[in-house]
Amino acid sequence: MDPATLAENAAALANEAQRLAGELEGVAERAAALAGEATQVVATSAATGSDPFVFLFTVFVLAVFVGYYVVWSVTPALHSPLMAVTNAISSVIVVGALIAAGPSDFSLSKFFGFLAVVLASVNIFGGFIVTQRMLSMFRRSK
Amino acid sequence: MSSSVSAFAYIIASICFIMALRGLSSPVTARRGNLFGIAGMAIAVVATLALPQVMSFGTIIVGVLIGGTIGTVIARRIEMTALPQLVAAFHSLVGLAAVFVAAAAFYAPETLGIGTADDIKTASLIEMSIGVAIGAITFTGSVIAFGKLQGILSGKPVVFGGQHLLNLVLGIVLLLLVVWFVTSESGFVFWLIVILSLAIGILIIVPIGGADMPVVVSMLNSYSGWAAAGIGFTLENPLLIITGALVGSSGAILSYIMCKGMNRSFFNVILGGFGGEAAGPGEDMGDKTVRQGAADDAAFIMSQAKSIIIVPGYGMAVAQAQHSLREMVDQLKTRGVEVRYAIHPVAGRMPGHMNVLLAEASVPYDEVLELDEINRDFTMTDVAFVIGANDITNPSAKTDKASPIYGMPVLNVEESGTVLFVKRSLASGYAGVDNSLFYRDNTMMLFGDAKKMCDDIIKALENI
Numbered sequence: 001m002d003p004a005t006l007a008e009n010a011a012a013l014a015n016e017a018q019r020l021a022g023e024l025e026g027v028a029e030r031a032a033a034l035a036g037e038a039t040q041v042v043a044t045s046a047a048t049g050s051d052p053f054v055f056l057f058t059v060f061v062l063a064v065f066v067g068y069y070v071v072w073s074v075t076p077a078l079h080s081p082l083m084a085v086t087n088a089i090s091s092v093i094v095v096g097a098l099i100a101a102g103p104s105d106f107s108l109s110k111f112f113g114f115l116a117v118v119l120a121s122v123n124i125f126g127g128f129i130v131t132q133r134m135l136s137m138f139r140r141s142k
Numbered sequence: 143m144s145s146s147v148s149a150f151a152y153i154i155a156s157i158c159f160i161m162a163l164r165g166l167s168s169p170v171t172a173r174r175g176n177l178f179g180i181a182g183m184a185i186a187v188v189a190t191l192a193l194p195q196v197m198s199f200g201t202i203i204v205g206v207l208i209g210g211t212i213g214t215v216i217a218r219r220i221e222m223t224a225l226p227q228l229v230a231a232f233h234s235l236v237g238l239a240a241v242f243v244a245a246a247a248f249y250a251p252e253t254l255g256i257g258t259a260d261d262i263k264t265a266s267l268i269e270m271s272i273g274v275a276i277g278a279i280t281f282t283g284s285v286i287a288f289g290k291l292q293g294i295l296s297g298k299p300v301v302f303g304g305q306h307l308l309n310l311v312l313g314i315v316l317l318l319l320v321v322w323f324v325t326s327e328s329g330f331v332f333w334l335i336v337i338l339s340l341a342i343g344i345l346i347i348v349p350i351g352g353a354d355m356p357v358v359v360s361m362l363n364s365y366s367g368w369a370a371a372g373i374g375f376t377l378e379n380p381l382l383i384i385t386g387a388l389v390g391s392s393g394a395i396l397s398y399i400m401c402k403g404m405n406r407s408f409f410n411v412i413l414g415g416f417g418g419e420a421a422g423p424g425e426d427m428g429d430k431t432v433r434q435g436a437a438d439d440a441a442f443i444m445s446q447a448k449s450i451i452i453v454p455g456y457g458m459a460v461a462q463a464q465h466s467l468r469e470m471v472d473q474l475k476t477r478g479v480e481v482r483y484a485i486h487p488v489a490g491r492m493p494g495h496m497n498v499l500l501a502e503a504s505v506p507y508d509e510v511l512e513l514d515e516i517n518r519d520f521t522m523t524d525v526a527f528v529i530g531a532n533d534i535t536n537p538s539a540k541t542d543k544a545s546p547i548y549g550m551p552v553l554n555v556e557e558s559g560t561v562l563f564v565k566r567s568l569a570s571g572y573a574g575v576d577n578s579l580f581y582r583d584n585t586m587m588l589f590g591d592a593k594k595m596c597d598d599i600i601k602a603l604e605n606i
Contacts, residue, residue, distance in 0.1 A: 052378050053265050060371060063384040066160060067391030074166040076487065076512050079396060079494030080225060082166050083363050085179055087232045089159045090370045090389040092183065093239050095190045096377050099254055100246030101205065102196030109250030114205050116242035119235045121209025122216075124183055127232060129217035130225075131176050134498050138169040141506030 081134045088127025094120035151189030152381035158182025159385055163392065169507050186381055195253055222502045223459040226491040227291035230359055234284035236366040237343075240277030240373050241336060244270050247376055248332055254377055264324060266376050271320040273372025274332070275339040280365040282343030287358050290347075291491060297352025305349060306413065312342050350411065353533075357400045357411045359492050364393025396493050403487030405539075405549040432568065435586040437598030440562050443586070444599070445606050447524035447560075449480040451516065453553055454496050455489050457530020457565070458592050464503035466596035467529060471505075473603045483510040484517075484553050486534035517554055526555035529564045530592050536577045547575055561585040564595050 074082050097120055100113025158178045165175015190196065220228050247254045247270060248262070256266040289295035316338050323331040350358050371386025373379075401408050444450060452471065458464055471481045483505065489496045500510055520526060528535055539550045555561050556579055563585055570576050579585055588595050 053375075056375055056378060056380065056383055059380050060375075060383045060387050063156075063387035064391050066384075067163070067388040068395065070160060070163045070388070071392040071395045074163065075168060076399070077485075077494060077497040077507055077510060078166045078169065078172055079399075080229075080492055080498045081172060081176075082163070082392060082494070083229050083359070083396065083492060084225075084232075085162055085166070085176060086363060086389040086392045087229060087236065087366065089162065089179055089183065089385050090236050090366045091239070092155070092159075092186055092382060092385045093236065093243055093370045093373055095186055095379060095382060096243040096247070096254065096373055097205075097239065098187065098190045098202055099193065099195055099377075100243060100250065101201050102193075102198065103250070103253055104198040107250055109246040109253060110201065112242045112246035112249070114201050116239040116246065117202055117205030118209040119239040119242070121206045122213040123209075123232050123235050123239075124213065125210040126213030126217040126228075128176065128180050128183070129214055130220065130228065131179075132173070133217065134222070134225075134501070135169070135172045135176060137498070137501040137504075138172070138507045139501070139504065140169075140508055 077138075078135075081131050084127055084131040084134065088124055088131065091120040091123035091127065094124065145193070148189040148193055149380070151185050152379070155182040155186040155189070156381055156384040158185065159388060163388060195255075222498055223462065224292075225495060225498065226355065226359055227288050229492060230284045230288040230291055230362065233359075233362045233366045234281050234288065237277045237280030237282075237284060237369055240366075240369040241274050241281065243373050244274040244277065244376065245332070245336075247373075248329065256376065256378070260327060262327060266378075267324045267327065268320070269372060269375035271323050271332075271335055273369055273376050275316060275320070275335055276365055276369040276372055278336050278339030279343035279346070280362055280369050282340045283347045283358075283365070284343075284362045286344055286347040287355060287362060290352055291355055291359075297355075299351040300348040305345075309342065309345055312338060312345070316342065346412070349413070354404075354411050355491050356488055356493055356495075357397050357404075357408075360393050360396035360400055361412075362393070364390050364397060367391070367393055400488055400493060403551065405547070405551065430581040432580055433583075433586050435562070435588055437588070437595060438602045439586065440588055440595075441599045441602035441606060443560055443562065444474055444479065444525055444527070445477055445603060447479055449523045450474065450482075450525045450527055451520060451523050451555075451558065452481065452483045453526060453528045453531050453535060453555055454483065454485070454500065455529070455531025455534065456491055456495075457532075459490065459495070459499055459530065461530065461592035463529060463592035463596050464499045464505075466593050466600065468500075468503040468505050470596045470600050470603070473600055477603075481509070482516065482519075484513065485510060486513050486531070486553055487551075489531060489534055513551060513553060520554045520557040523558040525560050525562060526553075526558040527562045527564070528555060529596075532565070532570070532577055533575060535579055536575060538575070538578050542578075545575055555579065556582055556584070559584065562588055564588045564590070564592050566591065 094117060097113050097116035100109055101117050103110055159182045162175045162179030162182065165171045165178060247256060251257045251259060251262045257263045290297050319331060319335050319338060323335060347358060367386045367389025371383050371390060374382025374386055397408060401411055458467065474481055483500060485496045497510055501507060533547055535553050535555045536547060537556050538545045539547045539552045542548060561579065561584055563580065565587060568580060580587060
C-alpha cells in the first residue's frame, strides 16, 4: 500500500468519525432534551399532587360535601327508606369482593372474597327490596 | 374491559347513587330514585366482572345466589315494625364484608393491585387497617344494637366503673396495633386488630339505652359508610370512596337530627347510661288525680270534634295498632272531622319509622306532618289523640329544669281542647320521667292495649 492511498484512507476515516461524532452530538442533544422534559413532568406532577392518595382524598372530601347537601334535602318522612337505601348502596363494597373472588385458583383470599360476596349480596338484594317495599306504601290522599 | 372503561362505568354508578339519594327529597320521586340505585349497583357489578382480573365466575355466581336469596326472602317477609332491627342487622353485614375484603386484600395484594405479598404499599396498609377496624366495630356494634332492638338483649344500658377509661385505653392500643401492623405487615397483627375492634364495637354500644337506639342505628349507618370508604382507599377505588362518603355523611346527619330531637349532644348519647334509671320523681305523684275514660267517652268526644291531631309513638307499633287507628280515622272523616298526624323526630325506633308504619296502614303521606309543621296548630285543635307515645308529649320538658328531658322539643298536645291518652298504665316512658300531662284537667286517660282501644272506639262510633 502506497503512502498516498494510506493518507486518502485516513482522511476518509477521519471524515467518517467526524460525521459520527456530529450525529452522536445530535443524539446527546435530543437525550438531554428528553431528560429535561421528563424532569419537568415529574416536577409538575409532584406539584399538582398526582400521588394517588391525594387524588382519592380529593374525591372523598368532595363526595362528603355532595352527601351533606343531598341528604339535608331528604324529607324527614323518608328517613327510614334513606337508611335502607344507603345500607344497600354501601354494599358496593361487593366490587372489592368480586375482584378477590375472581382468580381461577383457590386461595385464602378467594375464600374471603366469596364470604364477602355472600354478605354484600344479602344487603344489596335485601336493602333495595325493602326500600322499594317501603316506598310503594307512600301514597297521597285521593 | 380496560381499566379506564371500568373507571368510567364507576363514575356513572356513583352518579346513580347520588340520584338515588336525591330522589328521596319527595315521595313522588323516591321510587325512581331507588331504581337509580339499583341501576348504579348493576353497572358497578358488571363493570367489575368485566375486569381482566376476574377470571372464574363459578364462586361469584354461587355467592350472589346464596346472598341474594337470603336477602330477598328476608326483605319480603319482614314486618315493618321490625325495620329498625333489620337495618341494624344489614349494617352488621356491611361491616363484616369490609373485614373480609380487607383480609382478602391482605392475603392476595397482587389480585387487588396494591403491591405484592410481603411488600404491600405502606399507604394501603394504613388504609387497610383503618377500614378493617371500622368494619369490625360496625359489625359487633350492629349485632348488639340488633339484639337490643329485637329484645334478645335488655334495652337497659350496661354501665360499669372505668368504662370510658377502658374504651380510651383500648382505642390507644388499637392505634399502636395499627402502627405495628404497618411496620411488620404481619397477619397475626392483622387479626389482633380485628379482634380488638370487635371488642370495642361491643363495648361502645352496650352502655347506650334502648331509647337512644335511633341515634345508634343512624351512627352505625354512618360507620358502615366510613368502612366502605376505608376499603375504597385501600383498593384505590373511587366508586367505593364516593359511596362510602355519601353513606357516611348521611348517617352522620341522621344522628345529628336524632340528637337534636332529644336535645342531647352526640357525645352525651355515645357515652351512654341514659334511659335506664328507675323513675325517681314518679312516686310522689300518687295523690294526684287522673281522669279515666272508656272507649265510649273517647268516641263521643271525637265525634263532636271539628279537628283532631293524632300523635303516634312506638307503643302503636308494638301493639300493631296502626291499621285499627286508620279505620278509626276513616270513621271520623266520614263524619266530617279533620284528622291529621303529628310525628316527632324521635318517635319510633329509627328515623322516619312512624311515617313508614302509617304509610303501611294506607294513611296518605300528606296528612302526616312533622313537629315543626304542626306544633303551632294544637291551640286550634279540639282533640289530641296520643297513642303509644309518652316522653315526646311531656310538657315538663318545656318548664321543669330538673327534668332529664328538659329542653327536648315536644309536641304541644296540652294546648288542644282535650287530650285523649291511650296507654297501658301510668308507667313512665323510656326516659324514666313521669309525665305531668296525665294529671291535667283536659286530659282523659284511656287505659288498655292500643289496638283494642281503637277497635272499641270504632264500635262505639258506629253506635253514635
